[in-house]
Amino acid sequence: MKASEGIETPSGHEPDERGHFGRYGGRFVPEALIAALDELAVAYEKARADRGFLDELDRLHRDYSGRPSPLTDATRLAEHAGGARILLKREDLNHTGSHKINNVLGQALLTKRMGKSRVIAETGAGQHGVATATACALLGLECVVYMGEVDTERQALNVARMRLLGATVIPVKTGSRTLKDAINEALRDWVTNVDETHYLLGTVAGPHPFPTMVRDFHRVIGLEAREQVQAMTGRLPDAVAACVGGGSNAIGIFHAFLDDPAVRLVGFEPGGDGVETGRHGATLSEGSPGALHGAMSYLLQDTDGQTSESYSISAGLDYPGVGPEHALLKDLGRATYEPVTDAEAMDAFALLCRTEGIIPAIESAHAIAGALRLGRELGPDGIVLVNLSGRGDKDVDTAAKWFGMIAEGESAQDASGTAIAEGATADRTLADEPSPAGADTGSVQR
Amino acid sequence: MSGVGSVFAGCREQGRGALIGYLPAGYPTVDGSVDLLNAMVDGGCDLLEIGVPYSDPVMDGPTIQAAAETALRAGFRLRDLLTVVERVTAAGGRAVVMTYFNPVLRYGVDAFARDLASAGGLGLITPDLIPDEADEWLAASDAHGLDRIFLVAPSSTEERIASTTAASRGFVYATSVMGVTGARDAVGGAASGVVARCRAHTSLPIGVGLGVRSGAQAAEVAGFADGVIVGSAFVTAAETGGVDGVRALATELADGVARAGRPAPTPA
Numbered sequence: 001m002k003a004s005e006g007i008e009t010p011s012g013h014e015p016d017e018r019g020h021f022g023r024y025g026g027r028f029v030p031e032a033l034i035a036a037l038d039e040l041a042v043a044y045e046k047a048r049a050d051r052g053f054l055d056e057l058d059r060l061h062r063d064y065s066g067r068p069s070p071l072t073d074a075t076r077l078a079e080h081a082g083g084a085r086i087l088l089k090r091e092d093l094n095h096t097g098s099h100k101i102n103n104v105l106g107q108a109l110l111t112k113r114m115g116k117s118r119v120i121a122e123t124g125a126g127q128h129g130v131a132t133a134t135a136c137a138l139l140g141l142e143c144v145v146y147m148g149e150v151d152t153e154r155q156a157l158n159v160a161r162m163r164l165l166g167a168t169v170i171p172v173k174t175g176s177r178t179l180k181d182a183i184n185e186a187l188r189d190w191v192t193n194v195d196e197t198h199y200l201l202g203t204v205a206g207p208h209p210f211p212t213m214v215r216d217f218h219r220v221i222g223l224e225a226r227e228q229v230q231a232m233t234g235r236l237p238d239a240v241a242a243c244v245g246g247g248s249n250a251i252g253i254f255h256a257f258l259d260d261p262a263v264r265l266v267g268f269e270p271g272g273d274g275v276e277t278g279r280h281g282a283t284l285s286e287g288s289p290g291a292l293h294g295a296m297s298y299l300l301q302d303t304d305g306q307t308s309e310s311y312s313i314s315a316g317l318d319y320p321g322v323g324p325e326h327a328l329l330k331d332l333g334r335a336t337y338e339p340v341t342d343a344e345a346m347d348a349f350a351l352l353c354r355t356e357g358i359i360p361a362i363e364s365a366h367a368i369a370g371a372l373r374l375g376r377e378l379g380p381d382g383i384v385l386v387n388l389s390g391r392g393d394k395d396v397d398t399a400a401k402w403f404g405m406i407a408e409g410e411s412a413q414d415a416s417g418t419a420i421a422e423g424a425t426a427d428r429t430l431a432d433e434p435s436p437a438g439a440d441t442g443s444v445q446r
Numbered sequence: 447m448s449g450v451g452s453v454f455a456g457c458r459e460q461g462r463g464a465l466i467g468y469l470p471a472g473y474p475t476v477d478g479s480v481d482l483l484n485a486m487v488d489g490g491c492d493l494l495e496i497g498v499p500y501s502d503p504v505m506d507g508p509t510i511q512a513a514a515e516t517a518l519r520a521g522f523r524l525r526d527l528l529t530v531v532e533r534v535t536a537a538g539g540r541a542v543v544m545t546y547f548n549p550v551l552r553y554g555v556d557a558f559a560r561d562l563a564s565a566g567g568l569g570l571i572t573p574d575l576i577p578d579e580a581d582e583w584l585a586a587s588d589a590h591g592l593d594r595i596f597l598v599a600p601s602s603t604e605e606r607i608a609s610t611t612a613a614s615r616g617f618v619y620a621t622s623v624m625g626v627t628g629a630r631d632a633v634g635g636a637a638s639g640v641v642a643r644c645r646a647h648t649s650l651p652i653g654v655g656l657g658v659r660s661g662a663q664a665a666e667v668a669g670f671a672d673g674v675i676v677g678s679a680f681v682t683a684a685e686t687g688g689v690d691g692v693r694a695l696a697t698e699l700a701d702g703v704a705r706a707g708r709p710a711p712t713p714a
Contacts, residue, residue: 305552
């Protein structure tokens with residue numbers, strides 16, 4: 001199964017010609033950007049019917065980013081999930097460490113075809129920024145990445161990676177200084193420099209054609225996983241779990257199962273400190289319809305339509321909006337969305353480290369926590385497919401602090417190993433692998 | 447004739463362009479913004495463009511972003527906008543509202559139009575709403591007799607200029623450059639071209655915005671456009687000179703648009 005199949009073959013779930021998924025999507029942007037969006041839509045339609053483009057993308061996926069990504073049968077993790085079988089789609093093993101490269105390679109090739117020389121991008125956790133910087137280095141494009149100042153601090157490793165790859169990283173100091181504000185700044189840059197610049201948007205949000213095009217570039221995740229699950233188990237999974245910030249990895253894996261009504265599709269949103277505290281980023285669970293960043297969708301907003309600040313331990317999920325197709329899937333009831341708190345996600349993070357030897361991105365740990373929930377519901381006969389969308393190297397500092405292995409303000413790199421080796425002294429301890437008997441994820445005691 | 451249309455017609459009769467001045471409602475406070483807007487009318491603004499402070503102003507540069515943040519931090523609520531419109535209208539000003547669309551969506555498009563009209567507002571400028579997505583607003587503005595000012599950009603195709611001007615009422619807002627709001631030393635050379643392209647499709651007045659800050663620039667723009675829109679420069683004037691500052695700037699700009707000396711209509 002090649003990436004090109006998800007691009008050249010329409011999914012059967014297309015928006016209308018102006019990019020509306022039901023009442024969602026469309027284009028809520030300044031007129032100045034319409035010409036560029038039209039140009040992009042035309043370039044994409046041409047490219048998806050062009051064998052040369054599709055072959056080049058497939059070649060990069062195979063020889064450069066390492067597709068297909070494997071499916072891992074997580075048997076030791078499954079002991080904590082009511083005995084259900086947990087299958088991990090290993091997007092963390094792609095080059096640059098997450099699913100983001102799938103979309104970036106496609107859009108970077110399109111940038112070249114449109115004759116543009118400069119790429120801008122927003123990034124939250126830095127995964128999309130790193131992937132974009134990587135593709136720009138590979139294809140000889142100038143790269144500028146906007147990143148909220150708060151995120152440059154909590155994801156410092158990725159800032160360094162982007163700079164090593166030749167990108168200019170601009171910390172955004174307005175608003176909440178996170179992903180939302182990075183997108184605002186990227187849009188301002190784009191409206192000013194649109195002639196020579198492509199805005200390489202990193203998720204399935206934004207104005208048409210981004211939600212559809214980015215989705216198509218990620219459909220390969222689900223298309224591969226569907227075949228792999230069938231080959232491994234002889235049937236389809238009972239449920240598919242993915243984390244949802246903007247929603248790109250979730251839409252990528254969900255799409256291959258939309259027409260299989262027996263397969264539950266569940267997106268796990270950042271519950272932060274718990275939705276009841278108001279400090280969270282659970283847009284679909286707690287938000288309401290509105291227009292933000294170019295599209296109609298669900299968003300977190302106050303009664304005046306001002307965007308609310310989101311919160312999550314995970315920079316990549318810390319966003320008060322979400323892609324419009326998810327909004328439609330929610331309204332249709334085809335997918336459901338549930339919050340997972342920081343604490344639940346970090347418990348799952350620790351458990352995956354200790355049972356499978358995989359350090360996940362904290363974003364993806366939300367999906368793992370969700371899969372544990374689903375597994376316990378389904379019981380021993382159940383099969384849960386999880387999109388393990390990224391690896392956790394970038395999160396080592398955050399995790400080490402969470403588990404009390406290093407002090408605030410200290411970095412894992414300068415803790416000279418002792419604190420980490422000794423384990424924690426704070427109120428959260430990373431214990432040895434817990435007994436699976438506990439119905440709770442329970443590995444980490446607060 | 448529409449409310450805004452009569453403002454432009456009045457200026458044309460006097461043989462000059464219209465001066466349109468922007469400030470956010472609630473900046474620096476609700477009362478303070480009313481005083482500033484009234485001073486702008488005193489100084490010579492023909493039409494006020496009252497901004498709605500919004501959390502994610504993607505069309506705005508740093509000056510207006512900062513003013514919006516100030517207003518929001520001071521506790522601005524959407525109902526304050528209607529108060530400001532009502533008070534400046536009662537004082538003799540004529541006003542349209544500039545707003546990103548989500549606050550209107552959240553309020554309810556028809557309810558917002560109804561309440562804006564009853565506060566005395568003449569219409570809406572919508573920087574992130576294109577006519578293609580505006581069905582609800584088109585109906586509400588018709589129902590409540592409001593003007594609707596859509597934007598045209600240097601990058602707009604002929605086809606889009608035709609459809610955008612056809613959907614507009616009151617005037618058409620032509621952006622002088624590709625970019626966000628903010629004072630510039632030179633107003634883009636693209637501006638006169640955009641205005642000329644609009645005129646091929648509409649008889650509506652054309653206002654030019656983005657970048658104007660001085661009387662000389664206002665005179666230059668009024669030489670080819672029907673209205674000159676000034677935003678960031680008024681915010682800066684309010685910041686540094688308060689009520690006197692914005693009145694002085696309005697006077698300078700009003701002198702500029704008059705100096706441009708558009709030919710007065712021949713007496714019948």
